[in-house]
Every structure is written in structure tokens, then in C-alpha cells.
Amino acid sequence: NAGVTQTPKFQVLKTGQSMTLQCAQDMNHEYMSWYRQDPGMGLRLIHYSVGAGITDQGEVPNGYNVSRSTTEDFPLRLLSAAPSQTSVYFCASSYSIGNGYEQYFGPGTRLTVT
Amino acid sequence: KQEVTQIPAALSVPEGENLVLNCSFTDSAIYNLQWFRQDPGKGLTSLLLIQSSQREQTSGRLNASLDKSSGRSTLYIAASQPGDSATYLCAVWVKAAGNKLTFGGGTRVLVKP
Numbered sequence: 001n002a003g004v005t006q007t008p009k010f011q012v013l014k015t016g017q018s019m020t021l022q023c024a025q026d027m028n029h030e031y032m033s034w035y036r037q038d039p040g041m042g043l044r045l046i047h048y049s050v051g052a053g054i055t056d057q058g059e060v061p062n063g064y065n066v067s068r069s070t071t072e073d074f075p076l077r078l079l080s081a082a083p084s085q086t087s088v089y090f091c092a093s094s095y096s097i098g099n100g101y102e103q104y105f106g107p108g109t110r111l112t113v114t
Numbered sequence: 115k116q117e118v119t120q121i122p123a124a125l126s127v128p129e130g131e132n133l134v135l136n137c138s139f140t141d142s143a144i145y146n147l148q149w150f151r152q153d154p155g156k157g158l159t160s161l162l163l164i165q166s167s168q169r170e171q172t173s174g175r176l177n178a179s180l181d182k183s184s185g186r187s188t189l190y191i192a193a194s195q196p197g198d199s200a201t202y203l204c205a206v207w208v209k210a211a212g213n214k215l216t217f218g219g220g221t222r223v224l225v226k227p
Contacts, residue, residue: 097165101207
């Protein structure tokens with residue numbers, strides 16, 4: 001199993017550009033999510049999905065779009081990049097255990113917006 | 115709203131000493147609690163998961179306990195090694211907020227040779 005994979009590893013964008021961060025998992029997990037990690041702010045949930053065709057907003061969804069057409073893929077789209085979106089982005093997938101989930105993270109994408 | 119706190123934010127110990135990392139949460143109605151390790155510039159690696167019905171979990175030198183009534187979890191790392199230097203984060207799955215994981219701020223650990 002490759003686990004959770006993310007591409008690209010690094011990206012530099014100019015303000016106003018759009019792009020898609022890719023995330024894929026091969027563990028057949030229903031639950032997937034996107035976080036951003038910023039110094040002093042910890043990990044914050046952007047969007048999540050409990051299955052194909054179902055997405056919901058997290059704590060900081062503004063400026064980001066997601067869709068989930070397959071179980072394996074959960075791309076994150078930046079509509080019009082802003083310097084405030086400079087961050088490290090982590091994708092995660094989770095499987096159900098007990099009444100909750102166990103979560104696995106990808107290696108991250110480091111994004112800089114100039 | 116569930117809040118997860120990890121104190122201290124940073125910790126330095128000599129090699130061989132046992133590590134005790136604390137995690138507290140405000141709402142005891144949690145599903146599971148998960149401990150992660152993050153090395154600089156890397157993603158998060160899952161260490162241990164404790165289900166809400168469990169009191170502890172063990173893996174090698176790691177032992178995590180859970181006391182829901184007091185809103186606390188503790189991660190013990192026995193006989194620390196320089197390779198244990200990393201940031202350790204705890205996170206809880208929150209019933210009230212739908213299926214979402216709430217993270218603590220982490221404890222940065224340095225084990226000195």
C-alpha cells in the first residue's frame with residue numbers, strides 16, 4: 001500500500017492564480033480530509049468527506065473547494081490564491097473503528113503564495 | 115466547543131529518561147483519542163489510538179492512557195532515545211461536532227544524547 005499520497009510536494013503561486021492539490025489513498029477509506037498547518041495555529045480542518053459524493057466544510061473553508069467523485073481521490077482547489085494561503089497542506093484518510101475513526105496523513109504539500 | 119491542550123509546549127530531557135506527555139480536553143464525550151508524531155518538515159505518523167471504551171494502549175516503549183472523566187490522556191515513552199526527538203500531538207474525535215478530529219497544539223520534545 002502506498003497509503004496517502006499528495007502531489008506536488010512544493011508549489012509557488014502568484015496571487016490570483018488557481019491550482020489543485022492532489023490527494024489519493026489506496027486503503028479504501030471512506031473518510032478523507034484536508035488540513036492546513038501554520039506556525040502557532042496548529043492543524044486546522046479545511047474540508048472533509050465521509051464518502052464519494054459527500055463533502056462538508058471544516059473550520060477554515062473560505063478560498064478552497066473540494067469534490068469527491070471516487071473513494072480514492074480528494075483534490076483541494078485553491079480558487080484565487082492569496083498570501084494568507086501560504087501554508088503546509090496535509091491530506092488524511094481515516095477508517096472507522098469503534099464509534100470514531102483512526103486517521104492517516106499524507107506527507108504534505110508546502111505552498112507559498114507571493 | 116471541544117478544546118485540546120498540550121502542556122508543556124516544549125520539553126528537553128537527557129537520553130534514557132522516561133518521557134511523560136500530557137493532553138487534556140474539555141468535553142469528555144469523545145469517540146477516540148489518537149497520538150501522533152511529527153518530525154520537522156514531515157507529515158504526521160499515527161502512534162496510538164485509544165477508543166473511548168479503553169483505558170490504555172501500548173506499543174513497544176509507548177503507552178497511552180485515557181481518563182475521559184477528567185478529560186486527560188498521557189503518553190509515556192520509556193527510556194527515551196535521541197530518535198524520539200519530534201513533536202507529539204494528541205487529537206480527539208468529537209461526538210458533538212460531527213466526525214471531526216480536534217488537535218492539541220503539540221509538545222516539541224528534544225532528547226539530548
